[in-house]
Amino acid sequence: MSNEKNAPLWQQLLLTAQALSDVQKGQSANQVLEKISSPLRPGVQALLFHVLRRLGLAQTLLKKLAKQSPQKPVEALLCTALALACDEKALMYPPHTLVSQTVDAAKKSRLLKNSAPFINACLRRFLLEQDALLKEAHTLLLAQWNHPEWWIHQHQKDYPEQWQDILLANNSPAPMTLRVNTKRMTVNELLKIWLDAGMPSTPVGEFGLVLHQPLPVHQILGFLDGLCSVQDLGAQRAASLLKEQLHQKPIKKWRILDACAAPGGKTAHLLEIMDCEVLALDIDDRRCLKINENLQRLGLQAKVVTADAQDTDVWWDRKLFDAILLDAPCSASGIVRRHPDIRWLRRESDIAALAQQQSRMLESLWPLLAPSGLLLFCTCSVFHAEGQDVVQAFLTHNTQAAILPSPGHLIPKITGARGEVQDNAISDHDGFFYALLQKTD
Ligand SMILES: C[S@@+](CC[C@H](N)C(=O)[O-])C[C@H]1O[C@@H](n2cnc3c(N)ncnc32)[C@H](O)[C@@H]1O
Secondary structure: OOOHHHOOHHHHHHHHHHHHHHHHOOOOHHHHHHOOOOOOHHHHHHHHHHHHOOHHHHHHHHHHHOOOOOOHHHHHHHHHHHHHHOOHHHOOOOHHHHHHHHHHHHHHOOOOHHHHHHHHHHHHHHHHHHHHHHHHHOOOHHHHHOOOHHHHHHHHHHOOOOHHHHHHHHOOOOOEEEEEOOOOOOHHHHHHHHHHOOOOEEEEOOOEEEEOOOOOHHHOOOOOOOOEEEOOOOOOHHHHHHHHHHOOOOOOOEEEEEOOOOOOHHHHHHHHHOOEEEEEEEOOHHHHHHHHHHHHHHOOOOEEEEOOOOOHHHHOOOOOEEEEEEEOOOOOHHHOOOOOOHHHHOOHHHHHHHHHHHHHHHHHHHHHEEEEEEEEEEEOOOOHHHOHHHHHHHHHHOOOEEEOOOOEEEOOEOOOOOOOOOOOHHHOEOOEEEEEEEEOO
């Protein structure tokens, strides 16, 4: 295994095709990548993410190249190669190298070796006829936007003016945005330390820095010492929104519930910028361990409890909260650029089921809020069904709830065509929904 990092392309292609196949069976890309040995993982991840962002086009091309659907493993290898060859502006390898390495990959696999001639024929035909094939494929929404059709139609309905911008952003890589732990140092101080160490960054928002060159976290100066955390700029809005409102009220130490807290990104941010005590709940005990790890690294303290937020009888001590952050489970349709597998994993029916769960959680937690207390409801979704529709329905029947000025749905934004950092990087963030509700006295 000594030379794994320099594994030949054919081997990386085989691993990527296997990973794609596992995602298509329902596993998340993160789960699948965890199984790959660490020296090979970054290379396979780069290939897999590239493929997932072009999978609709690759599937459409394959239908045109093969009269009958090939067996699943053959289909996965062909889709991998086609996705890597079909976008002229973003080629990772010269097309002829890619084709010969894909055929080598098939020959070296017991499962695929009999299909090597077929794979060779499909890919050579693609190289010869690609202009016509691509033109024809692009007439289909799936191939043009690389999202399932139901997803595209939903965006067209929710955002008649902006649906194309959202889909374009979803298909671009996201920048590496970090949040500075301002309990420990200012944004400018960390920016200077990084610059002196040859890690240039650009400030974004009030607490963020975007690294010009993304790095694994353990290589980021100060990360292990708790000077910063990885957090998208859109996610950094949560703690700021609560702080802006809470600081208008004369309360000693805020008592805040973070109802869906793991892995603790927003819990930590609240503790970094406010004088507050936080109860951080999450239903998933393994993810609760992550909250504790993060708090420890950052030098912060909260009470962390594993529980179903809706089972208030089980975990609530009957003391009302000044504020509740409900970062509810959702489709994650706003963070597709960081997780290109999400669009292929979700089913249309998931959206209504998630929206119902979000409504139930809102109903269960509302009674725990003190009079004039604040509840920040958020999701990392851009579907109206998982944001504004949930809140509107809640406000219609809850006469004790008022909505304060709120961002609503933030749609994902990119600063450059390929997600590179530019001077106006301040506008670059994932998709989110935020609604700030207040309990009337
Ligand atoms: C969007 S993530 C939260 C991200 C977190 N707020 C942060 O900023 O790091 C949603 C979380 O809700 C948790 N969750 C789902 N259903 C829950 C429930 N009924 N009660 C408590 N937590 C729940 C999931 O385990 C998941 O960790």
